[in-house]
Amino acid sequence: MFRTAPGWGLLFQELATTRRSLVRLLAWSGVEALPPLVSGLFVSAAVDQGFLAGRPGVGLAWLGGFGVAMALRAYAARAGFPHLAGVVEPLRDSLVERVVRSALARPSADPAEVARLTEQVESARQLTATLLRTLRGVGVTLIAALVGLALLAPAVLPLVLLPLLAAGVLFVRLLRPMVARRRAVVLAEERLAAEAGRALRGLRDVQASGTGQEVALALAEAARESAAASRALGRASALRALVVALGGRLPVLAVLAAAPWLLAHDALTAGELLGVATYLLQQLDPAVRTLAGTVGGWLLNLAVVLDRLAAVTAPEPRRPSAAEPSDAPAGEVRLAGVRYAHGAGATPVLDGLDAVFRAGEHVAVVGVSGAGKSTLAGLLAGVAAPTAGAVVVGGGAHVALLPQEAYVFPGPVRENLAWLAPEATDRRLAEAVEHLGADELVARLGGLGGALRDPGELSAGERQLLALVRTYVSAAPVVVLDEATCHLDAAAEERVERAFAARPGTLVVIAHRISSALRAERVLLLDGGRGMLARHGDLQVLSPLYRELVGRWLGSTPRNPAPNSAPPNKPNNTTSNGPKPHGPTPPGTTGLAS
Template sequence: MRLLLWSGVEALPPLLSGLFVSAAVDQGFLAGRPAVGAAWSAGFGVAMGVRAYAARAGFPYLAGVVEPLRDALVERVVRSALARPSADPAEVARLTEQVESARQLTATLLRTLRGVGVTLVAALIGLTLLAPAVLPLVLLPLLAAGLLFVRLLRPMVARRRTVVLAEERLAADAGRTLHGLRDVQATGTGEEVARALAEAAQQSAAASRALGRASALRALVVTLGGRLPVPAVLAAAPWLLAHDALTAGELLGVATYLLQQLDPAVRTLAGTVGGWLLDLAVVLDRLATVTADGGPPGAGIAEGGRRDVSGPDRPPGVRSSASATGGGSASGTQGAGVGAESVAPAGEVRLHGVRYAHGVGAPPVLDGLDATFLPGEHIAVVGPSGTGKSTLAALLAGLMAPAVGTVTAPSAALLPQEAYVFPGSVRENLVWLAPATSQERLAAAVRRLGAAELVARLGGVAGALGDPGELSAGERQLIALVRTYLSPAPLVVLDEATCHLDAAAEERVERAFAARPGTLVVIAHRISSALRADRVLLLDGGRGVLARHGDLQVLSPLYRELVGHWLDAGRAS
């Protein structure tokens, strides 16, 4: 109400402009009294000063309208993200951006509409007071323009929404492709994925062109409502002047209303405001749609530290929860998990009907994968290049969600092949995921993983790491392995995280992790890793076979071939 009050004060100059011009001409300059004309002009200047003060005074009340809206939208997005049992941090990030867009669009629209709306209403009231004879010449085309604008809004909103959805699909497909680029290259499906991305890009471009064609019709609105009244009044002016329906000053006053108030207001409404209004309608509709009934795919957290990452076909036995936790990723990425009250025992890992493909139209790297890892079990994952081993690691850590099926697992720490080390002290790097680690536990972990010599060479745990690039790849892996070992995560996934260590160092690391409380999953690149594991998961053709090493040699010709390849490579080295 206060905002409306100050907006009414801002309407004074548009309301008075034509009246003051008419008075200045008829009562002042044409009457031979220039001082009177100047006084009327000065009065208009005072009114403009009052308007400037009103615009400044009303601005804080604008924030009082916009900020509560933003807070309500943020709360809705967060609640829906916590309630939906799937994990897509990118989707939640996009929703957060849309909330900020809604806030900015609402503020801009209110600020602009406040000025444009009061200007339009004030100009029409001024015309009525000054020259009611010209009202039909102004109102008829203005009414036609308004009806056309309303008629165009629905198709333009629909086309703008199509553009947003096409852009979201393109961004999501591109993100999945980049994340799984290694598997795409290994499986030789680059051309298929590229065609799928090109199709998504073409759909986005087509949607933008369709919106552009619809938006071009707004020019007709401006022509009807803002431009047509001017020639109409000019054409009628000789007759109006001859029949004393208008004076010369009143004609100039009418021109002032039309050229300085009405035409700019209509152009702003049909052009700038029309575009912003479309964007706001689409953003709010998108937020309402994806946050309804539990909201969009997003990051949520599981009760008891468990995490359930589910695809669209989540079985009814898995129910969503809205508790809190925090998983860590030794790669430097905070683990993204979604909450679920799972039927699996605590610490158990279950994959049910998991399907995942890198982009629309690409063949799935995992298709109907089922597996169960027992609490505290040591699992080795093997398979030819491109069979989805790294994809499985990301799914277990909650960094990606399956397209179909569920992944139920405790909070995980994922360590990829390229270890992350940052400038700072050695201790800061080692205890990054467990800052409260005691000196005794830290020293024991360094010894167990064979990193004592490296830490001593760096000046002990108090030593400084200046440029991490001065460390070898193996040394960076050792630091990240100690960090992961100390993390509280009950599930550790090593995605070729020891590939830069020699066989002896790798064995020491894997035995230390196997003795650590919790479940260990190792993406293996040596036969020795499979031999040390409790069971081996062989990936091939999107599915998997989970068994002991000896049993797999009997069950799978592919596994026997892999073992032979590893043995031959070991003899050659």
């Protein structure tokens, strides 16, 4: 059942690299099996050959032999720990490497998701170590007890094996639904955490659009799903008590019921009956309770964690580039059946999105928190690949993405501004600084020849202004501003957007103010994974959701901006790709993606 699951396949693949440690651990486990094997035999001999025969010294000698076996078991348990570490520590290191490689292969990976995966790797290590440590004790105890029972009293073996086999069948039958329900619990908890994280990250949108009630309802629904999944798991787990009753308690009752007949027909001696009781009460029953209870719970958790790690860290099938070139005009962007989900089994953020941004067009993207606006920005820039469908950029044009958190680095002001256009002249940089309203800031820093000693001395808005200038002078015919003006006031934001709108090329603005949508030529409304692309006035007629967003946006704005019915005049988009910037793109800043 489990061997075919990807999670268990991942575990066995990793454990295969530690065969030497596993073999040594198994060898010491054989030594640990000695006391369970001889316990009933030695008790029987001590009673029949010692105490009942009037030779207490012989009886004490047999019990002393059992004490020696227990001492050997304690030594074997201690000696096996280094080999246990030799199994689980490489497992942890290998799984961490898989998670890191997976995150590096997915630049858009959510840091919270990576943190959860790292925690799950540690859970996998601890669960594997605990299961190996417990199973080698419980497993050898169970096997040794049955072997000893067969050697001591074969007549009672059917009374023990039949209920034990029934318990084993029931346990295996229960594992599949319990694993499924445990997986549902984990996924529900992750969905709840993801919803809460999106709500916190999009708090600005929530407040601006007045959608707090909708967000609260979504969080409440995720919490109810998590609670329902936990209750379902609890009901399924309660059935494990039947396993304990069948495999641990029923054999004891069966032997007790048959004991008078067995003693009367000389099938058992008094010592052998005590030896059988030792096997059942001291070895078999505790082993069954541990397997069905503790180990069963750990096994469920490990199965779910392994499946999650296998699904998330599996190499993705090779897909076309997220921003494929085409014969369309440079700067035109086509979204064809775009589907994107953050992980295997996750609800798609975008599902079947179709849209066309014309070359040189100014488009605003709006939607409630969690609608997929930032996800779309990453797909447009090529830092994420769609799960299905394609994002096609005409002429193989570069796409410049400027995220909310702008990156500037210590060093000359000119190098900061010309990072994506090293060939830009001082005149070109100065014009960009003036157009975007960053002249006072640059002058305070000492002009283009000045130096930025500590970026932390700048406010978030000032860092955004420098990054915006850097993007403005780049050669990218497509620019995506993902809330890149959120730290600017409304007037500064308007000046920046109008400057970019007048710049040759296509502009996509992830809007966090209604004024951004009013300035755009067309607005893309994201809702339920799909999109509706139209002019602002048309959307107000076509979409109740958009009317509601606009009403709440305007209602939460102290002074409503005047709509700009006519988009700014823009020159024809005649620029080429231009030279690519030299050197790597700093993390968290504007980047050019083909």
